[in-house]
Amino acid sequence: MEAPSQILDLRVRSPILLRCAPCSERFCDRLTKREGIQDIQIDPGRARVRLIYDPASQSAERLEAIVQEACDALEREFDHQTYEIAGMDCPDCAITVQRAVSNLPGALWVDVDFAASRLSMEYDPKALALNRVTSAVRHAGYRAIVPGQVQKSRDLATWGLLALGGAGLLLSFLATVGPWLAWLIVAGYGAPIVLAAVRSLALRRITMHTLMTLAIIGALSIGEHLEAAMLVWLFALGSAVQNRALLKTRSALASLLELAxxxxxxxxxxxxxxxxxxxxxxxxxxxxxxxxxxxxxxxxxxxxxxxxxxxxxxxxxxxxxxxxxxxxxxxxxxxxxxxxxxxxxxxxTTLAKMIEAAQGSGSSKSETHQAIDRFAAWYTPAVIGLAALVALGGSQIFGLPMPDALHRALWLLVVACPCALVIATPVAIVAALGSASKQGAMVKGGDVLERLAKIDRVALDKTGTLTYSSVQLADHCFVNDAASAIAGSLAALNDHPLSRATALRLTDRLPVESYALYSGQGVEGSVNGQSYRFGSLEFATNERQVPAAIAQFIETNKGASVAALSDRTSVIAAFAFADTVRPDAKDAVTELLDMGVRVTALSGDQPEAVERVAKEMSVTDWRAGLTPQQKRELIEQSPHVAMIGDGINDVLALQSASVGIAMGAAGSDAAVEAADAALMRDDLRAVPKLIRLARRTSSVIRQNILISVVTKALLIGLGIAMPIGLWAAVLGDTGVSLLVTLNAARLLRTPR
Structure with a gap:
C-alpha cells in the first residue's frame, strides 16, 4: 500500500525571490524536477512555499535543504535591486515609473509600490547598468535613490514657490493687472504637469497629469485664464500637502531605516x-x-x-x-x-527582517486592495467617455450652450482620476505596519492585517506562552540509580522547556550513542547500548510497565507538568515541574474575552496541568495531550483563528492558522520565519493591541473607500448639473486624496 502524500510548509529567507515573477517561475521549475515533489504552491505575500510530496521518495528534512539550495542558487545567479522613488504623488505615478524601467533592455522584472515609495527589480547586469535605471526614472519625472542615501530636502523651495504663486493669484483677483500674470502662473506651475503628461503619453499611459493638461488647455481655449491659473496652483498645492501627509504615514518605516x-x-x-x-x-x-x-x-x-x-x-x-x-x-x-x-x-538580523516586512506592504495586497484596483481600471475610461459625451453632445442632448458643455466636460476630466480611491487602502496599510513596528510587532503585509481583523478565536500554547518558558524541576522519583544521568543526557538534546529544566538540574552526563527527536513528545536515544525514552507521559509510558512508586508519584503531582524516563520495558523515573502563569497572559486573555474573541489553550501536557492553568486564566476551552500534528488539525478546523506560540515547537500550528503570531521573536530566526506576525518581546498583552490595530485599520480603509466614492459621485453629479469653477474640482479632487491620507495617518497614534 502506497504511503499518502504529505504537505510541508516552509518560509523562505529571501521573500523577493517569490515576489519576483521570473524567479518564482524558475524556483517552481527547479523543484518540480526533483524526485518525490508532486505539487508546489507559492504565497509571495507570506514568503511561504507549500510542497506536496511523496514521503517514500523524500524526507521533510531533505526537502528543506532542497528549497534552501534553490533559493541560494537563484540569489547567486540573478541580480536584484531596490530603490526609493521620490516625487510620486499618486498610484498613476508608480505605474509610469514601472513602465519606464520595464522598457529598459535587461530589466527582467519591475515592481513599484506607491505606498512604500519603493521600486524592486531583477536585472541582467551584462545588459543593464544601474545608472540607466536612475536615468530612466529621472526622465519619467521622478528620482531613484538607493536606500540609505541622504536625500536633500526641497520643502523650503517648494513652499516658497507656492507662496509666491498664491500671492500672484490674490493680486490677479484684487487688482486689474491683465491676463499676463495668470499666463505666468499657468506657465510656471503648468509646465511640470504638461511635461509629466508628455512623458506618460510616451509610455502609452493616461495619467492624472494627462487629464489636468487637457483641462488646462480647455480652460485657456475658452478664455478662462484666471481659471487655468487657479487650476494649476491648487493642483501644485494639493500635491505638496498630500506628499507631506504621505511622508507622515511612512515615518515609522523611515525611523526603522535610520536605526541601521x-x-x-x-x-x-x-x-x-x-x-x-x-x-x-x-x-x-x-x-x-x-x-x-x-x-x-x-x-x-x-x-x-x-x-x-x-x-x-x-x-x-x-x-x-x-x-x-x-x-x-x-x-x-x-x-x-x-x-x-x-x-x-x-x-x-531582527532589524533587517522588520524593515523587510514593513517595506513588503505592497507585495501582498489584501482582497480589498485588489478589488479597488480592478474598479479603478475601468473608472477613469468611463468618466473620460462621459466627459467626451458632454463635450460633443452637450448642446443636442442636454441643451447646453457649447461653452457650458466644454466647461462641464473639463470638470469631469479633472475628477476622472481615482487617486483617492486607489490610495485608500495602501496608505492605511503602510501607516498600520509602521504603528505595529513602533509597538514592537512585525506584521508581514497588508493581507495579514486584513486576516487579523477578522480573527474571532485565539489559540495559545501553554508552556512559554500562558506560562513562563523557564519552568523548574520541582520533584522527581527514581527507581534506577542511573536514571538521573540518563535523563539529564537525553534532556540536553531537546529544546523543549521541560527538557531544558531537566538538563539544567541534572548535570551528570553519559555518552548518547544515537538519538531521534519527536517534536512535541520527547527524545529517544541509546545509552550504553540500551534504548531509552525521555519526554511526555504518553510518549515515555507507551507499552511500558509503570511501577507502583512511579504511579503514586504521578497521581500525587496531578495538576503539575510531568515527564518520564523509560527503558524498553518499564518507566524508571518521573519528574514534576513547576510552571508559573504569566501575569501579562492573564491581562491579555481578559482583554481578548472582552473584545469578543474566544480563547483556546492548547498543550501537549497532561490534562490536569492544562486544566489548572486554564482555570487560573478563566479559559473554558482547553485541549491537552496534543501532538504538533493534532494542534495543526484543530487549528485548521477554524476559519478565523490566530495561533500564538514560541515559533519553535509550534511551527505546524503557526503555519496552519489564519494568522500565526510568534512570541518573543527578537533574535529568534525560527520565530520570525515561521509566523505571519512576530512580537519582539515576551508580553502577551501585545496580542489584543495588535488585533485592535488590525480592526482599526480595517475601519479606516472602509471610511477611506466611502469618503472617496461618495465624494467622487458628488463631484461628477455637480459637474454635470451646474457650471462650477474648475478650481473647485481640483480642490475637491486633491482634497479628498489628502483627507484619506490624513485619516490613514491616525493609525500612527498609539491608543491609550
Whole structure:
C-alpha cells in the first residue's frame, strides 16, 4: 500500500525571490524536477512555499535543504535591486515609473509600490547598468535613490514657490493687472504637469497629469485664464500637502531605516577598522561605544552596558547587557563599551527582517486592495467617455450652450482620476505596519492585517506562552540509580522547556550513542547500548510497565507538568515541574474575552496541568495531550483563528492558522520565519493591541473607500448639473486624496 502524500510548509529567507515573477517561475521549475515533489504552491505575500510530496521518495528534512539550495542558487545567479522613488504623488505615478524601467533592455522584472515609495527589480547586469535605471526614472519625472542615501530636502523651495504663486493669484483677483500674470502662473506651475503628461503619453499611459493638461488647455481655449491659473496652483498645492501627509504615514518605516548604522567598527588582526555593515561575517568582532547604535545581532564577549531596545521591542526601559547577552542591530548603547561577536549577517538580523516586512506592504495586497484596483481600471475610461459625451453632445442632448458643455466636460476630466480611491487602502496599510513596528510587532503585509481583523478565536500554547518558558524541576522519583544521568543526557538534546529544566538540574552526563527527536513528545536515544525514552507521559509510558512508586508519584503531582524516563520495558523515573502563569497572559486573555474573541489553550501536557492553568486564566476551552500534528488539525478546523506560540515547537500550528503570531521573536530566526506576525518581546498583552490595530485599520480603509466614492459621485453629479469653477474640482479632487491620507495617518497614534 502506497504511503499518502504529505504537505510541508516552509518560509523562505529571501521573500523577493517569490515576489519576483521570473524567479518564482524558475524556483517552481527547479523543484518540480526533483524526485518525490508532486505539487508546489507559492504565497509571495507570506514568503511561504507549500510542497506536496511523496514521503517514500523524500524526507521533510531533505526537502528543506532542497528549497534552501534553490533559493541560494537563484540569489547567486540573478541580480536584484531596490530603490526609493521620490516625487510620486499618486498610484498613476508608480505605474509610469514601472513602465519606464520595464522598457529598459535587461530589466527582467519591475515592481513599484506607491505606498512604500519603493521600486524592486531583477536585472541582467551584462545588459543593464544601474545608472540607466536612475536615468530612466529621472526622465519619467521622478528620482531613484538607493536606500540609505541622504536625500536633500526641497520643502523650503517648494513652499516658497507656492507662496509666491498664491500671492500672484490674490493680486490677479484684487487688482486689474491683465491676463499676463495668470499666463505666468499657468506657465510656471503648468509646465511640470504638461511635461509629466508628455512623458506618460510616451509610455502609452493616461495619467492624472494627462487629464489636468487637457483641462488646462480647455480652460485657456475658452478664455478662462484666471481659471487655468487657479487650476494649476491648487493642483501644485494639493500635491505638496498630500506628499507631506504621505511622508507622515511612512515615518515609522523611515525611523526603522535610520536605526541601521551603515558602518561597523570591526576588530581585525587586533586593529579597529570601519567597514560596511554588509561586509560583516559570522564570528567577526565589533566594538560598540557609548551612544552608538549596534550595527548587527550578536553576543557580548566583553564589557557591560545597558541598551535601549525600545525602537525594536517597544520596551521603554534599558536592558542590561553582559558577557553572553544577545544584542540586537539598531539598539542604542548606554554608557559602557562592549565587544560583540557577530551572530548572523546583517540581512538576517531582527532589524533587517522588520524593515523587510514593513517595506513588503505592497507585495501582498489584501482582497480589498485588489478589488479597488480592478474598479479603478475601468473608472477613469468611463468618466473620460462621459466627459467626451458632454463635450460633443452637450448642446443636442442636454441643451447646453457649447461653452457650458466644454466647461462641464473639463470638470469631469479633472475628477476622472481615482487617486483617492486607489490610495485608500495602501496608505492605511503602510501607516498600520509602521504603528505595529513602533509597538514592537512585525506584521508581514497588508493581507495579514486584513486576516487579523477578522480573527474571532485565539489559540495559545501553554508552556512559554500562558506560562513562563523557564519552568523548574520541582520533584522527581527514581527507581534506577542511573536514571538521573540518563535523563539529564537525553534532556540536553531537546529544546523543549521541560527538557531544558531537566538538563539544567541534572548535570551528570553519559555518552548518547544515537538519538531521534519527536517534536512535541520527547527524545529517544541509546545509552550504553540500551534504548531509552525521555519526554511526555504518553510518549515515555507507551507499552511500558509503570511501577507502583512511579504511579503514586504521578497521581500525587496531578495538576503539575510531568515527564518520564523509560527503558524498553518499564518507566524508571518521573519528574514534576513547576510552571508559573504569566501575569501579562492573564491581562491579555481578559482583554481578548472582552473584545469578543474566544480563547483556546492548547498543550501537549497532561490534562490536569492544562486544566489548572486554564482555570487560573478563566479559559473554558482547553485541549491537552496534543501532538504538533493534532494542534495543526484543530487549528485548521477554524476559519478565523490566530495561533500564538514560541515559533519553535509550534511551527505546524503557526503555519496552519489564519494568522500565526510568534512570541518573543527578537533574535529568534525560527520565530520570525515561521509566523505571519512576530512580537519582539515576551508580553502577551501585545496580542489584543495588535488585533485592535488590525480592526482599526480595517475601519479606516472602509471610511477611506466611502469618503472617496461618495465624494467622487458628488463631484461628477455637480459637474454635470451646474457650471462650477474648475478650481473647485481640483480642490475637491486633491482634497479628498489628502483627507484619506490624513485619516490613514491616525493609525500612527498609539491608543491609550
Amino acid at each position: 548604522p551603515p558602518v561597523a567598527r570591526a576588530i581585525i588582526d587586533g586593529q579597529e577598522r570601519e567597514i560596511p555593515v554588509s561586509e560583516l561575517e559570522i564570528g567577526m568582532l565589533i566594538e560598540v561605544r557609548p551612544g552608538e547604535r549596534c550595527p548587527i545581532d550578536g553576543t557580548v564577549i566583553s564589557g557591560e552596558t545597558s541598551m535601549n531596545e525600545s525602537a525594536l521591542t517597544g520596551e521603554s526601559l534599558p536592558v542590561d547587557k553582559r558577557l553572553g547577552s544577545l544584542v540586537l542591530a539598531g539598539s542604542l548603547n548606554g554608557q559602557g563599551i562592549i565587544r560583540v561577536e557577530v551572530a548572523k549577517p546583517y540581512a538576517d
